[in-house]
Amino acid sequence: MINSLELKNFGPIHQFKCEKLGNINLIIGGNGTGKTILLKALYSAMRTLEEYKRGNEPRNASEILADKLYWTFEIEKIGDLVSKGADEPLSFKLRFDGQDFYYRFGKDTTKSIQILENHVLPRSSNSIFLPTKEVLSLHHIILQSRELSKTFGFDDTYLDLARALRQPPTGGRNYQQFAMSRKNLSEILEGKVEYDEKLGRWQFKKGNQKFPIGVTAEGIKKISILDTLLGNRYLDQNSVIFIDEPESALHPAAISKFLDIIAMLAEFGIQFFMASHSYFVIKKLFLIAQKKERLSIPIISVKDGRWDIANLREGLPDNPIIDESIQLYKEEVELALQ
Amino acid sequence: MTSEPIIESGMTFGPYPEGHCFYIEKSETYRKIQEGVKIAEFLLLHSQDDSIVWIVEAKQSSPRRESPPNFDAFILEIQQKLTNALTLTVATCLKRHYNFEELPNSFQTLDLKKASFRLILVIKGHQEAWLPPLQDALKKALNPTIKTWNLSATSVVVLNDAMAREQGLIS
Numbered sequence: 001m002i003n004s005l006e007l008k009n010f011g012p013i014h015q016f017k018c019e020k021l022g023n024i025n026l027i028i029g030g031n032g033t034g035k036t037i038l039l040k041a042l043y044s045a046m047r048t049l050e051e052y053k054r055g056n057e058p059r060n061a062s063e064i065l066a067d068k069l070y071w072t073f074e075i076e077k078i079g080d081l082v083s084k085g086a087d088e089p090l091s092f093k094l095r096f097d098g099q100d101f102y103y104r105f106g107k108d109t110t111k112s113i114q115i116l117e118n119h120v121l122p123r124s125s126n127s128i129f130l131p132t133k134e135v136l137s138l139h140h141i142i143l144q145s146r147e148l149s150k151t152f153g154f155d156d157t158y159l160d161l162a163r164a165l166r167q168p169p170t171g172g173r174n175y176q177q178f179a180m181s182r183k184n185l186s187e188i189l190e191g192k193v194e195y196d197e198k199l200g201r202w203q204f205k206k207g208n209q210k211f212p213i214g215v216t217a218e219g220i221k222k223i224s225i226l227d228t229l230l231g232n233r234y235l236d237q238n239s240v241i242f243i244d245e246p247e248s249a250l251h252p253a254a255i256s257k258f259l260d261i262i263a264m265l266a267e268f269g270i271q272f273f274m275a276s277h278s279y280f281v282i283k284k285l286f287l288i289a290q291k292k293e294r295l296s297i298p299i300i301s302v303k304d305g306r307w308d309i310a311n312l313r314e315g316l317p318d319n320p321i322i323d324e325s326i327q328l329y330k331e332e333v334e335l336a337l338q
Numbered sequence: 339m340t341s342e343p344i345i346e347s348g349m350t351f352g353p354y355p356e357g358h359c360f361y362i363e364k365s366e367t368y369r370k371i372q373e374g375v376k377i378a379e380f381l382l383l384h385s386q387d388d389s390i391v392w393i394v395e396a397k398q399s400s401p402r403r404e405s406p407p408n409f410d411a412f413i414l415e416i417q418q419k420l421t422n423a424l425t426l427t428v429a430t431c432l433k434r435h436y437n438f439e440e441l442p443n444s445f446q447t448l449d450l451k452k453a454s455f456r457l458i459l460v461i462k463g464h465q466e467a468w469l470p471p472l473q474d475a476l477k478k479a480l481n482p483t484i485k486t487w488n489l490s491a492t493s494v495v496v497l498n499d500a501m502a503r504e505q506g507l508i509s
Contacts, residue, residue: 322467329470336456336492337392337505 001271002042002240003095009086011037016307022296023266026285026312027275028319029302035275037073038300039129039242042273043157044068045094045101046127046240053122062113065103070111071146071156079109096120125238128164128229129157132245134221136193136202137213139165157242164234165195165225175237177268178230181261185227188257193224218249223258237269247278259284266295279321289313346379346396348462349499349508357442358383362423366437367430376415378423381445385506388444390454393423394507399464399498409475417479420457424483427455455487457494460507464498472496 006017012034027035048065051057059067069078082090082105089106103116135142135158142154142162154162174182186192191206193213202213204220213221229235246262247255255278266272276282282299289297289312297312301319310317341359344351352359360381362368368377384390395416399406406412430438431448438446457480464472473496477484480494502508 316467325470326466329473332473332492333495333497333501336490336495 001097001269002046003098005042005095006091006093007038007041008091009083009088010034010041010090010092011081011083012305013038013041013307014083014086014305018298018300018309020296020298021271022298022311024262024272024274024285024288024295024297025300026282026297027273027300027302028277028282028321030320033302033305035302036244039244039273039275040072040155040157041092042094042240043127043129043242044072045092046096047156047160049096049101049118049120050123050126052118054124061118062103062116065116066111066113068156071159074152074155077110078105078113079107082107082109123238125236126164126234127240127242128161128235129242130161130222130225130244130246131157132248134218134225134249135161135165136216136221136224138162139202140200161225165228165232167232167234168195169228169231170233174231174233175268177237177264178235181264182227182230184257184261184264185223185230188223188254189220189227191220193221193228219251219254222249223254226261235270240271240273241265243272243274245276245278246274247276247281252280255280256284259288263288263292263295267292277321279325282316282319282321286312286316343509344380347398347460349396349460349502351380351394351396351508353509354382355385357444358385358388360441360445362426366440367435368426370435370437371426375422375426376419377426378419381423381427382507383444389449389452390456391427391445391448392456392458392507393420393427394458394460395419395423397459397461399461399468404465404468405472413475413479416459416476417483420459420480421483424455424457424487455489455493457483457489458507459496460499460502461496462499466498466501469496469498469501 002021004019004021007013008015027038029035044065048061048068051064052061066078069081073081075081089104091104093100093102099119099121101118101120103113105113139162142158145151145153146159191204193202193204196203204211204213204216246258250258259281262272285297289295299310299312299317301308301317303320308317316322341352341354341356343353344361362381363377363379378393378395380394382392382394384392428450429435430441431445431450459476473494476496477494484493497505499508
Protein backbone atom coordinates (compact mmCIF):
# COMPACT_ATOMS: atom_id res chain seq x y z
CA MET A 1 0.00 0.00 0.00
CA ILE A 2 0.98 3.62 -0.36
CA ASN A 3 2.55 4.43 3.02
CA SER A 4 3.35 8.11 2.72
CA LEU A 5 3.20 10.99 0.30
CA GLU A 6 4.84 14.35 -0.19
CA LEU A 7 4.07 16.90 -2.93
CA LYS A 8 5.52 20.31 -3.58
CA ASN A 9 4.37 22.86 -6.16
CA PHE A 10 1.98 20.43 -7.83
CA GLY A 11 -0.67 22.69 -9.43
CA PRO A 12 -2.71 24.30 -6.64
CA ILE A 13 -0.95 22.12 -4.04
CA HIS A 14 2.03 24.15 -2.83
CA GLN A 15 3.00 21.77 -0.07
CA PHE A 16 1.44 18.56 1.14
CA LYS A 17 2.93 15.88 3.33
CA CYS A 18 1.28 12.85 4.90
CA GLU A 19 3.59 10.44 6.67
CA LYS A 20 1.02 7.79 7.45
CA LEU A 21 -1.66 7.00 4.94
CA GLY A 22 -4.38 4.50 5.75
CA ASN A 23 -6.52 1.80 4.22
CA ILE A 24 -9.19 4.34 3.27
CA ASN A 25 -8.07 7.92 2.78
CA LEU A 26 -10.69 10.64 2.57
CA ILE A 27 -9.86 14.00 1.02
CA ILE A 28 -12.23 16.90 1.63
CA GLY A 29 -12.19 20.59 0.74
CA GLY A 30 -13.94 23.22 -1.34
CA ASN A 31 -14.09 23.35 -5.13
CA GLY A 32 -10.77 24.12 -6.83
CA THR A 33 -8.62 23.29 -3.81
CA GLY A 34 -6.76 20.45 -5.53
CA LYS A 35 -8.52 17.30 -4.27
CA THR A 36 -8.92 15.73 -7.72
CA ILE A 37 -5.40 16.83 -8.69
CA LEU A 38 -4.04 15.03 -5.64
CA LEU A 39 -5.95 11.88 -6.63
CA LYS A 40 -4.74 12.12 -10.22
CA ALA A 41 -1.14 12.75 -9.15
CA LEU A 42 -1.23 9.59 -7.06
CA TYR A 43 -2.96 7.64 -9.79
CA SER A 44 -0.37 8.68 -12.41
CA ALA A 45 2.41 7.52 -10.12
CA MET A 46 0.73 4.19 -9.36
CA ARG A 47 0.03 3.45 -13.01
CA THR A 48 3.64 4.29 -13.84
CA LEU A 49 4.79 1.76 -11.26
CA GLU A 50 2.34 -0.80 -12.65
CA GLU A 51 3.21 -0.36 -16.34
CA TYR A 52 6.96 -0.28 -15.74
CA LYS A 53 8.60 -3.55 -16.82
CA ARG A 54 5.22 -5.20 -17.39
CA GLY A 55 5.33 -7.70 -20.24
CA ASN A 56 7.29 -6.25 -23.12
CA GLU A 57 6.84 -2.64 -22.08
CA PRO A 58 9.95 -0.96 -23.56
CA ARG A 59 9.66 2.49 -21.95
CA ASN A 60 11.56 3.46 -18.86
CA ALA A 61 9.73 4.83 -15.81
CA SER A 62 10.41 8.48 -16.78
CA GLU A 63 8.87 7.99 -20.20
CA ILE A 64 5.85 6.18 -18.80
CA LEU A 65 5.32 8.86 -16.16
CA ALA A 66 5.64 11.73 -18.64
CA ASP A 67 3.04 10.09 -20.90
CA LYS A 68 0.80 9.39 -17.94
CA LEU A 69 0.94 12.95 -16.64
CA TYR A 70 0.35 14.34 -20.14
CA TRP A 71 -2.74 12.23 -20.80
CA THR A 72 -4.11 12.32 -17.24
CA PHE A 73 -3.92 16.08 -16.83
CA GLU A 74 -4.29 16.93 -20.53
CA ILE A 75 -1.73 19.70 -20.56
CA GLU A 76 0.36 21.06 -23.42
CA LYS A 77 3.62 20.37 -21.61
CA ILE A 78 4.06 18.65 -18.27
CA GLY A 79 5.85 21.74 -16.90
CA ASP A 80 2.38 23.36 -16.84
CA LEU A 81 1.71 21.25 -13.74
CA VAL A 82 4.22 23.28 -11.72
CA SER A 83 2.45 25.75 -9.41
CA LYS A 84 2.13 29.16 -11.00
CA GLY A 85 4.73 31.57 -9.62
CA ALA A 86 6.65 28.84 -7.79
CA ASP A 87 10.42 29.35 -7.62
CA GLU A 88 11.11 25.71 -6.89
CA PRO A 89 10.36 22.76 -9.21
CA LEU A 90 7.44 20.40 -8.76
CA SER A 91 8.37 17.39 -6.67
CA PHE A 92 6.50 14.22 -5.85
CA LYS A 93 7.52 11.48 -3.47
CA LEU A 94 5.64 8.44 -2.33
CA ARG A 95 6.58 5.40 -0.35
CA PHE A 96 4.97 2.18 -1.50
CA ASP A 97 5.40 -1.02 0.54
CA GLY A 98 8.36 0.64 2.24
CA GLN A 99 10.13 1.64 -1.01
CA ASP A 100 10.46 5.16 -2.39
CA PHE A 101 9.36 6.60 -5.71
CA TYR A 102 10.42 10.17 -6.40
CA TYR A 103 10.42 12.61 -9.29
CA ARG A 104 10.97 16.27 -9.85
CA PHE A 105 10.72 18.67 -12.81
CA GLY A 106 10.57 22.40 -13.49
CA LYS A 107 8.09 24.58 -15.31
CA ASP A 108 9.98 24.49 -18.63
CA THR A 109 9.86 20.71 -18.87
CA THR A 110 8.05 19.62 -22.01
CA LYS A 111 8.00 15.83 -21.88
CA SER A 112 11.25 14.53 -20.47
CA ILE A 113 11.53 14.01 -16.73
CA GLN A 114 15.20 14.12 -15.85
CA ILE A 115 15.03 13.33 -12.16
CA LEU A 116 13.21 10.16 -11.20
CA GLU A 117 14.20 7.58 -8.61
CA ASN A 118 12.28 4.36 -8.34
CA HIS A 119 12.93 1.69 -5.74
CA VAL A 120 9.47 0.12 -5.89
CA LEU A 121 9.42 -3.44 -7.18
CA PRO A 122 7.54 -4.05 -10.45
CA ARG A 123 3.86 -4.73 -9.76
CA SER A 124 1.41 -7.14 -11.31
CA SER A 125 -1.63 -5.55 -9.64
CA ASN A 126 -3.73 -2.81 -11.20
CA SER A 127 -4.97 0.43 -9.77
CA ILE A 128 -8.00 2.23 -11.10
CA PHE A 129 -9.53 5.67 -10.96
CA LEU A 130 -13.31 5.98 -10.85
CA PRO A 131 -14.13 9.47 -12.09
CA THR A 132 -17.24 11.43 -11.17
CA LYS A 133 -19.04 10.54 -14.38
CA GLU A 134 -19.86 6.94 -15.23
CA VAL A 135 -18.23 5.59 -18.38
CA LEU A 136 -20.50 2.74 -19.48
CA SER A 137 -22.68 4.83 -21.75
CA LEU A 138 -19.62 6.62 -23.16
CA HIS A 139 -17.49 3.49 -23.43
CA HIS A 140 -17.17 3.43 -27.24
CA ILE A 141 -16.76 7.17 -27.52
CA ILE A 142 -13.94 7.20 -24.97
CA LEU A 143 -12.08 4.39 -26.71
CA GLN A 144 -12.63 5.92 -30.14
CA SER A 145 -11.56 9.41 -29.15
CA ARG A 146 -8.42 8.24 -27.41
CA GLU A 147 -7.32 5.14 -29.33
CA LEU A 148 -8.23 6.26 -32.84
CA SER A 149 -8.39 10.04 -32.80
CA LYS A 150 -5.85 10.51 -29.99
CA THR A 151 -7.48 13.75 -28.88
CA PHE A 152 -7.93 15.40 -25.51
CA GLY A 153 -11.38 15.22 -23.96
CA PHE A 154 -11.36 12.02 -21.98
CA ASP A 155 -8.24 11.88 -19.85
CA ASP A 156 -6.36 8.71 -18.93
CA THR A 157 -8.56 8.04 -15.90
CA TYR A 158 -11.47 7.53 -18.34
CA LEU A 159 -9.43 5.65 -20.94
CA ASP A 160 -7.88 3.25 -18.42
CA LEU A 161 -11.28 2.58 -16.89
CA ALA A 162 -12.90 1.99 -20.28
CA ARG A 163 -10.10 -0.46 -21.13
CA ALA A 164 -10.34 -2.19 -17.77
CA LEU A 165 -14.05 -2.72 -18.26
CA ARG A 166 -13.43 -4.24 -21.69
CA GLN A 167 -11.57 -7.10 -20.05
CA PRO A 168 -13.97 -10.08 -20.21
CA PRO A 169 -15.35 -11.66 -17.01
CA THR A 170 -13.16 -14.44 -15.66
CA GLY A 171 -14.58 -17.80 -14.70
CA GLY A 172 -13.70 -19.85 -11.65
CA ARG A 173 -13.74 -18.92 -8.02
CA ASN A 174 -13.23 -15.30 -7.17
CA TYR A 175 -11.75 -14.08 -3.88
CA GLN A 176 -14.29 -14.68 -1.11
CA GLN A 177 -14.33 -10.97 -0.26
CA PHE A 178 -14.88 -10.02 -3.90
CA ALA A 179 -17.74 -12.50 -4.20
CA MET A 180 -19.32 -11.13 -1.03
CA SER A 181 -18.83 -7.54 -2.23
CA ARG A 182 -20.43 -8.38 -5.58
CA LYS A 183 -23.37 -10.01 -3.80
CA ASN A 184 -23.87 -6.85 -1.73
CA LEU A 185 -23.47 -4.65 -4.79
CA SER A 186 -26.11 -6.68 -6.63
CA GLU A 187 -28.49 -6.02 -3.71
CA ILE A 188 -28.09 -2.29 -4.29
CA LEU A 189 -28.35 -2.71 -8.05
CA GLU A 190 -31.26 -5.20 -8.08
CA GLY A 191 -29.74 -6.49 -11.30
CA LYS A 192 -26.47 -6.45 -13.15
CA VAL A 193 -24.73 -4.74 -16.02
CA GLU A 194 -23.41 -6.90 -18.85
CA TYR A 195 -21.56 -6.25 -22.05
CA ASP A 196 -23.39 -7.69 -25.06
CA GLU A 197 -20.66 -8.80 -27.46
CA LYS A 198 -23.12 -9.19 -30.39
CA LEU A 199 -24.62 -5.75 -30.00
CA GLY A 200 -21.33 -4.25 -28.88
CA ARG A 201 -22.90 -2.31 -26.01
CA TRP A 202 -23.59 -2.42 -22.30
CA GLN A 203 -27.01 -3.42 -21.00
CA PHE A 204 -28.63 -3.53 -17.59
CA LYS A 205 -30.25 -6.86 -16.84
CA LYS A 206 -32.99 -7.03 -14.22
CA GLY A 207 -34.67 -10.42 -13.94
CA ASN A 208 -35.38 -11.46 -17.52
CA GLN A 209 -35.57 -7.92 -18.79
CA LYS A 210 -32.73 -6.10 -20.47
CA PHE A 211 -32.51 -2.32 -20.60
CA PRO A 212 -30.24 -0.17 -22.77
CA ILE A 213 -27.50 1.45 -20.69
CA GLY A 214 -28.71 4.89 -21.82
CA VAL A 215 -31.93 4.55 -19.81
CA THR A 216 -30.23 3.03 -16.77
CA ALA A 217 -29.91 5.24 -13.69
CA GLU A 218 -26.56 7.00 -13.22
CA GLY A 219 -26.11 5.52 -9.74
CA ILE A 220 -26.63 1.97 -11.03
CA LYS A 221 -24.04 2.51 -13.76
CA LYS A 222 -21.60 3.86 -11.20
CA ILE A 223 -21.94 0.87 -8.86
CA SER A 224 -21.89 -1.54 -11.81
CA ILE A 225 -18.43 -0.32 -12.75
CA LEU A 226 -16.96 -1.49 -9.46
CA ASP A 227 -18.93 -4.74 -9.73
CA THR A 228 -17.53 -5.37 -13.23
CA LEU A 229 -13.94 -4.70 -12.14
CA LEU A 230 -14.30 -7.13 -9.24
CA GLY A 231 -15.87 -9.70 -11.58
CA ASN A 232 -13.28 -9.55 -14.35
CA ARG A 233 -10.37 -9.67 -11.88
CA TYR A 234 -8.87 -6.42 -13.11
CA LEU A 235 -8.57 -5.65 -9.42
CA ASP A 236 -6.92 -7.76 -6.77
CA GLN A 237 -6.13 -7.35 -3.09
CA ASN A 238 -3.07 -5.20 -3.81
CA SER A 239 -4.93 -2.73 -6.02
CA VAL A 240 -5.33 0.91 -5.17
CA ILE A 241 -8.71 2.45 -6.03
CA PHE A 242 -9.16 6.19 -6.45
CA ILE A 243 -12.75 7.46 -6.34
CA ASP A 244 -13.63 11.04 -7.16
CA GLU A 245 -16.87 11.96 -5.38
CA PRO A 246 -18.22 8.50 -4.53
CA GLU A 247 -21.49 10.21 -3.64
CA SER A 248 -22.25 11.47 -7.15
CA ALA A 249 -25.55 10.08 -8.49
CA LEU A 250 -26.05 7.95 -5.39
CA HIS A 251 -28.91 8.13 -2.89
CA PRO A 252 -27.67 8.55 0.72
CA ALA A 253 -28.80 4.99 1.56
CA ALA A 254 -26.83 3.67 -1.43
CA ILE A 255 -23.79 5.75 -0.39
CA SER A 256 -23.92 4.05 2.99
CA LYS A 257 -24.09 0.54 1.50
CA PHE A 258 -21.42 1.38 -1.07
CA LEU A 259 -19.06 2.51 1.71
CA ASP A 260 -19.74 -0.67 3.69
CA ILE A 261 -18.56 -2.62 0.65
CA ILE A 262 -15.50 -0.37 0.33
CA ALA A 263 -14.71 -1.02 4.00
CA MET A 264 -14.95 -4.77 3.37
CA LEU A 265 -12.60 -4.51 0.39
CA ALA A 266 -10.22 -2.32 2.39
CA GLU A 267 -10.07 -4.95 5.12
CA PHE A 268 -9.13 -7.43 2.40
CA GLY A 269 -6.17 -5.27 1.37
CA ILE A 270 -7.33 -2.84 -1.32
CA GLN A 271 -6.32 0.73 -0.54
CA PHE A 272 -8.78 3.54 -1.28
CA PHE A 273 -8.38 7.25 -1.88
CA MET A 274 -11.60 9.24 -2.13
CA ALA A 275 -12.36 12.91 -2.63
CA SER A 276 -15.77 13.94 -1.38
CA HIS A 277 -18.09 16.85 -0.63
CA SER A 278 -20.71 14.69 1.04
CA TYR A 279 -21.97 14.92 4.60
CA PHE A 280 -23.10 11.29 4.31
CA VAL A 281 -19.69 10.04 3.15
CA ILE A 282 -17.86 11.72 6.00
CA LYS A 283 -20.39 10.59 8.63
CA LYS A 284 -20.48 7.02 7.34
CA LEU A 285 -16.69 6.75 7.23
CA PHE A 286 -16.52 8.17 10.74
CA LEU A 287 -18.81 5.35 11.90
CA ILE A 288 -16.82 2.72 9.98
CA ALA A 289 -13.64 4.04 11.64
CA GLN A 290 -15.27 3.57 15.07
CA LYS A 291 -16.50 0.04 14.32
CA LYS A 292 -13.57 -1.46 12.40
CA GLU A 293 -10.44 -1.29 14.49
CA ARG A 294 -8.30 -2.83 11.76
CA LEU A 295 -9.00 0.02 9.37
CA SER A 296 -7.12 3.27 9.53
CA ILE A 297 -9.11 6.09 7.90
CA PRO A 298 -7.17 9.34 7.70
CA ILE A 299 -9.10 12.44 6.67
CA ILE A 300 -7.12 14.96 4.68
CA SER A 301 -8.73 18.39 4.54
CA VAL A 302 -7.73 21.47 2.63
CA LYS A 303 -8.81 25.01 3.32
CA ASP A 304 -7.22 28.23 2.08
CA GLY A 305 -4.28 26.23 0.68
CA ARG A 306 -3.52 24.61 4.02
CA TRP A 307 -3.65 20.83 4.28
CA ASP A 308 -4.48 19.13 7.59
CA ILE A 309 -4.55 15.45 8.40
CA ALA A 310 -6.50 13.73 11.17
CA ASN A 311 -7.73 10.23 11.83
CA LEU A 312 -11.47 9.56 11.80
CA ARG A 313 -11.08 7.06 14.66
CA GLU A 314 -10.26 10.00 16.91
CA GLY A 315 -13.35 11.94 15.86
CA LEU A 316 -14.48 14.28 13.15
CA PRO A 317 -12.03 17.17 12.79
CA ASP A 318 -13.26 20.68 12.03
CA ASN A 319 -14.23 20.56 8.39
CA PRO A 320 -16.24 22.57 5.89
CA ILE A 321 -18.86 19.87 5.33
CA ILE A 322 -19.92 19.62 8.98
CA ASP A 323 -19.48 23.40 9.33
CA GLU A 324 -22.02 23.96 6.57
CA SER A 325 -24.48 21.57 8.23
CA ILE A 326 -24.04 23.54 11.48
CA GLN A 327 -24.47 26.81 9.61
CA LEU A 328 -27.76 25.65 8.10
CA TYR A 329 -28.89 24.42 11.51
CA LYS A 330 -28.04 27.79 13.08
CA GLU A 331 -29.98 29.62 10.38
CA GLU A 332 -32.97 27.45 11.24
CA VAL A 333 -32.57 28.13 14.97
CA GLU A 334 -32.40 31.88 14.30
CA LEU A 335 -35.52 31.65 12.19
CA ALA A 336 -37.36 29.69 14.90
CA LEU A 337 -36.37 31.83 17.88
CA GLN A 338 -36.26 35.32 16.38
CA MET B 339 -40.09 41.68 39.42
CA THR B 340 -38.70 38.41 38.13
CA SER B 341 -39.55 34.77 38.64
CA GLU B 342 -37.29 32.42 40.58
CA PRO B 343 -34.61 30.80 38.37
CA ILE B 344 -35.27 27.18 37.41
CA ILE B 345 -32.42 24.73 37.91
CA GLU B 346 -32.68 21.67 35.67
CA SER B 347 -30.03 19.23 34.34
CA GLY B 348 -27.22 21.34 35.76
CA MET B 349 -28.38 24.55 34.06
CA THR B 350 -29.95 27.64 35.56
CA PHE B 351 -32.85 28.95 33.49
CA GLY B 352 -33.92 32.51 34.13
CA PRO B 353 -34.75 34.49 36.11
CA TYR B 354 -37.36 35.75 33.68
CA PRO B 355 -39.72 38.73 33.95
CA GLU B 356 -42.60 38.12 36.37
CA GLY B 357 -45.50 36.33 34.73
CA HIS B 358 -43.49 35.25 31.67
CA CYS B 359 -42.61 31.77 32.93
CA PHE B 360 -44.67 28.84 34.15
CA TYR B 361 -42.90 25.91 35.79
CA ILE B 362 -45.34 23.37 34.41
CA GLU B 363 -43.44 20.31 35.66
CA LYS B 364 -43.85 21.51 39.26
CA SER B 365 -47.41 22.83 38.82
CA GLU B 366 -50.37 21.64 40.81
CA THR B 367 -52.20 20.91 37.57
CA TYR B 368 -49.49 18.52 36.43
CA ARG B 369 -49.08 16.98 39.89
CA LYS B 370 -52.67 15.75 39.70
CA ILE B 371 -52.29 14.09 36.28
CA GLN B 372 -48.64 13.06 36.31
CA GLU B 373 -49.20 9.30 36.52
CA GLY B 374 -48.28 8.00 33.05
CA VAL B 375 -47.84 11.53 31.65
CA LYS B 376 -44.30 12.75 31.02
CA ILE B 377 -43.87 16.47 30.66
CA ALA B 378 -41.31 19.16 29.74
CA GLU B 379 -39.84 21.52 32.35
CA PHE B 380 -41.39 24.93 31.83
CA LEU B 381 -43.15 27.43 29.56
CA LEU B 382 -41.73 30.81 28.68
CA LEU B 383 -43.21 33.73 26.80
CA HIS B 384 -40.93 35.23 24.15
CA SER B 385 -39.30 38.36 25.55
CA GLN B 386 -40.21 40.51 22.53
CA ASP B 387 -43.46 38.91 21.45
CA ASP B 388 -45.73 37.43 24.12
CA SER B 389 -47.85 35.59 21.58
CA ILE B 390 -44.96 33.10 21.21
CA VAL B 391 -44.69 30.36 23.85
CA TRP B 392 -41.44 28.45 24.28
CA ILE B 393 -41.88 24.99 25.76
CA VAL B 394 -38.54 23.91 27.20
CA GLU B 395 -37.12 20.51 28.08
CA ALA B 396 -33.62 20.24 29.58
CA LYS B 397 -31.20 17.31 29.40
CA GLN B 398 -27.60 16.55 30.18
CA SER B 399 -25.24 15.13 27.58
CA SER B 400 -22.40 12.71 27.79
CA PRO B 401 -19.41 14.80 26.68
CA ARG B 402 -17.99 12.00 24.56
CA ARG B 403 -21.16 10.64 23.07
CA GLU B 404 -22.59 11.96 19.83
CA SER B 405 -25.96 10.29 20.37
CA PRO B 406 -27.68 9.18 23.57
CA PRO B 407 -27.18 5.45 24.30
CA ASN B 408 -30.66 4.56 23.10
CA PHE B 409 -31.31 7.21 20.53
CA ASP B 410 -34.84 6.15 19.52
CA ALA B 411 -36.01 5.89 23.14
CA PHE B 412 -34.44 9.28 23.89
CA ILE B 413 -36.21 10.96 20.96
CA LEU B 414 -39.50 9.28 21.86
CA GLU B 415 -39.27 10.51 25.45
CA ILE B 416 -38.57 14.11 24.39
CA GLN B 417 -41.33 13.96 21.79
CA GLN B 418 -43.83 12.80 24.43
CA LYS B 419 -42.74 15.40 26.97
CA LEU B 420 -42.96 18.30 24.53
CA THR B 421 -46.26 17.15 23.01
CA ASN B 422 -47.84 16.57 26.44
CA ALA B 423 -46.61 19.98 27.62
CA LEU B 424 -48.13 21.64 24.57
CA THR B 425 -51.46 19.87 25.11
CA LEU B 426 -51.55 20.59 28.84
CA THR B 427 -50.67 24.24 28.21
CA VAL B 428 -53.57 24.69 25.84
CA ALA B 429 -55.92 22.69 28.11
CA THR B 430 -54.96 24.87 31.08
CA CYS B 431 -55.32 28.06 29.04
CA LEU B 432 -58.79 26.82 28.14
CA LYS B 433 -59.46 26.47 31.91
CA ARG B 434 -60.22 22.77 31.60
CA HIS B 435 -58.28 22.10 34.84
CA TYR B 436 -59.67 23.55 38.05
CA ASN B 437 -56.21 24.80 39.06
CA PHE B 438 -55.94 26.95 35.94
CA GLU B 439 -55.48 30.11 38.00
CA GLU B 440 -51.94 29.07 38.91
CA LEU B 441 -51.09 29.88 35.29
CA PRO B 442 -49.75 33.47 35.06
CA ASN B 443 -52.26 35.93 33.67
CA SER B 444 -50.28 36.54 30.49
CA PHE B 445 -50.74 32.84 29.63
CA GLN B 446 -54.42 32.82 30.60
CA THR B 447 -55.06 35.69 28.21
CA LEU B 448 -53.16 34.14 25.29
CA ASP B 449 -55.04 34.28 22.03
CA LEU B 450 -54.82 30.54 21.37
CA LYS B 451 -56.01 30.98 17.83
CA LYS B 452 -52.98 33.09 16.97
CA ALA B 453 -50.38 31.97 19.50
CA SER B 454 -47.17 30.35 18.21
CA PHE B 455 -45.30 27.59 20.01
CA ARG B 456 -41.66 26.54 19.97
CA LEU B 457 -40.73 23.08 21.25
CA ILE B 458 -37.21 23.44 22.61
CA LEU B 459 -34.74 20.88 23.88
CA VAL B 460 -31.65 22.20 25.66
CA ILE B 461 -28.81 19.72 26.17
CA LYS B 462 -26.02 20.67 28.49
CA GLY B 463 -22.53 20.02 27.15
CA HIS B 464 -23.61 18.69 23.75
CA GLN B 465 -21.14 19.54 20.99
CA GLU B 466 -22.35 21.91 18.30
CA ALA B 467 -21.68 19.41 15.52
CA TRP B 468 -23.93 16.84 17.22
CA LEU B 469 -26.95 19.16 17.30
CA PRO B 470 -28.12 19.32 13.64
CA PRO B 471 -28.90 15.59 13.25
CA LEU B 472 -30.59 15.59 16.67
CA GLN B 473 -32.80 18.50 15.67
CA ASP B 474 -33.68 16.70 12.42
CA ALA B 475 -34.58 13.51 14.31
CA LEU B 476 -36.70 15.34 16.89
CA LYS B 477 -38.42 17.34 14.19
CA LYS B 478 -39.29 14.13 12.39
CA ALA B 479 -40.67 12.57 15.57
CA LEU B 480 -42.71 15.70 16.34
CA ASN B 481 -44.05 15.99 12.82
CA PRO B 482 -47.54 14.65 13.72
CA THR B 483 -47.75 17.23 16.54
CA ILE B 484 -46.60 20.02 14.22
CA LYS B 485 -49.15 19.03 11.60
CA THR B 486 -52.12 18.51 13.93
CA TRP B 487 -51.53 21.83 15.72
CA ASN B 488 -50.61 23.62 12.49
CA LEU B 489 -47.34 24.83 14.00
CA SER B 490 -44.62 26.54 12.00
CA ALA B 491 -42.16 24.28 10.15
CA THR B 492 -39.38 25.74 12.30
CA SER B 493 -41.06 25.04 15.65
CA VAL B 494 -38.62 22.39 16.84
CA VAL B 495 -35.31 23.61 18.22
CA VAL B 496 -32.41 21.75 19.81
CA LEU B 497 -29.77 23.85 21.58
CA ASN B 498 -26.78 23.24 23.75
CA ASP B 499 -26.22 25.32 26.90
CA ALA B 500 -23.90 27.78 25.12
CA MET B 501 -26.50 28.53 22.47
CA ALA B 502 -29.29 28.68 25.07
CA ARG B 503 -27.23 31.29 26.89
CA GLU B 504 -26.90 33.31 23.68
CA GLN B 505 -30.67 33.16 23.32
CA GLY B 506 -31.12 34.44 26.90
CA LEU B 507 -32.69 31.17 28.05
CA ILE B 508 -30.12 30.42 30.71
CA SER B 509 -28.11 32.75 32.84
